[in-house]
Amino acid sequence: MDPTEDRNVARAAKLDTATLSDALDKLGIAGQCYRIQGRDPSFRMAGRAWTLLYGPAGNPPGTVGDYIDDVPPGSVIVLDNGGRDDATVWGDILTEIAHRRGIAGTLIDGVCRDTHLCRKLGYPIFSKAHWMRTGKDRVQVEATGVPVNIGNARVAPGDLVKGDCDGVLVIPRAHEDRVLETAEAIEAAEDRIRAAVRDGMRLDEARKAFRYHQLQAREAA
Structure with a gap:
């Protein structure tokens, strides 16, 4: 679906995460991504999850990923790096390309680097923290388009993701209307x-x- 025609993405974009969090609690649905924050308090994003799972690098090591051209515009790229904070899986090249391609934002259970560019471009990145060390030869892509874990919240492909200055949460697709x-x-x-x-x-x-x-x-x- 064209993200500009996705009514529920538009509805989520108008609501803040605090209100959506209250709705999740009221309905008994877990979706708040614990300790994941925007790299700038001005960042806002809403879109459908496009997921990728990382694991420790093998021998020989696999790639950190050349997936960016396959992500549909309007998506939120969701990267599960197992909460790892000693190796990044996102930097300035990906930020520039994602921004140019109209990606809605990036969500990482782990860290990113080159935060100066995402702030300059206004491209939303939500992660545990930021640090400079590369993930090359430390982590590798295990799978794309699979359910992942972000801040103790399950994120499946196509789920609604919303982030703002209070954090980020996921709304399971099966429950999003409610x-x-x-x-x-x-x-x-x-x-x-x-x-x-x-x-x-x-x-x-x-x-x-x-x-x-x-x-x-x-x-x-």
Whole structure:
């Protein structure tokens, strides 16, 4: 599907991760990617996951990957490097090409390098950290288009990925309509609470009126 015609990507792009996280919690769905942050607080991304799994390099070592030209525009490239922080799997060449090709962003369970360029171009990268040492001869591609783990969250190809200044999360494709509907309802209720307080209502009264304390409460199975 053309990412510009993907209605649910557009819906996710309008919501912040805090609201989506509350919706995931309410529905009992794990999707928050623990300790994964944007390399710049201004970074925002939303798109469908294109996944790649890394493993330790063999002997002789395999490649870190020449996959970038096969990634559809609008995708989020999701790289599972096992949380490894001593060898990077993303640098400035990939950033430049991904930005030029209209990739929505990159998500890494591990580290990246050359962060100056992603900040200069405004290309969103979300990772555990950044460090300069290459992954060449240290890691290699094991598989593409498979479920991966990012910050203790499972990401399958085609899942919805959303990142902003509070972090990044994944919405499983099978549940995305329900998660988005719940998040939109939470956002609408919180907007009504803020509006009521601005009009003079006490916060506790506004929260009670719009059932604030039930917004994130786990739904019964």
